[in-house]
Amino acid sequence: xxxxxxxxxxxxxxxxxxxxxxxxxxxxxIVANGRxxxxxxxxxxxxxxxxxxxxxxxxxxxxxxxxxKYLHDCKVYITLEPCSMCAGALYWAQPAEVIYAASDEKAxxxxxxxxxxPKTKVQNGLMADEASELLRMxxxxxxx
Numbered sequence: 001x002x003x004x005x006x007x008x009x010x011x012x013x014x015x016x017x018x019x020x021x022x023x024x025x026x027x028x029x030i031v032a033n034g035r036x037x038x039x040x041x042x043x044x045x046x047x048x049x050x051x052x053x054x055x056x057x058x059x060x061x062x063x064x065x066x067x068x069k070y071l072h073d074c075k076v077y078i079t080l081e082p083c084s085m086c087a088g089a090l091y092w093a094q095p096a097e098v099i100y101a102a103s104d105e106k107a108x109x110x111x112x113x114x115x116x117x118p119k120t121k122v123q124n125g126l127m128a129d130e131a132s133e134l135l136r137m138x139x140x141x142x143x144x
């Protein structure tokens with residue numbers, strides 16, 4: 001059986017794909033019944049779309065995989081705390097649990113007033129150091 005760390009490592013692999021593509025390195029995976037049903041990473045630059053966040057990409061993919069819009073029995077693993085937009089989408093998708101690695105003090109939903117569905121459990125800090133390091137490397141590279 002795979003554990004939360006395994007799935008967060010998979011989300012980190014998605015974040016690394018974003019990093020390599022010049023996107024802010026955020027990744028997400030959605031798990032149902034112990035298996036990954038959706039993966040996503042930021043594609044805002046590639047798609048020229050401010051809504052193309054890792055969470056949005058994976059929510060759409062998971063809904064297609066499940067054949068429905070609700071993620072009631074799913075866990076969502078994200079390398080960075082969701083922004084208000086993504087928290088809103090997660091609110092409506094209603095996953096059983098959201099697990100994110102690094103907190104986002106500037107734009108995360110806990111700072112900006114967003115919220116998740118009351119039935120959604122939230123866990124944060126899992127592999128936060130690894131996720132934060134990838135973000136530091138990305139923004140350090142951009143600043144030159």
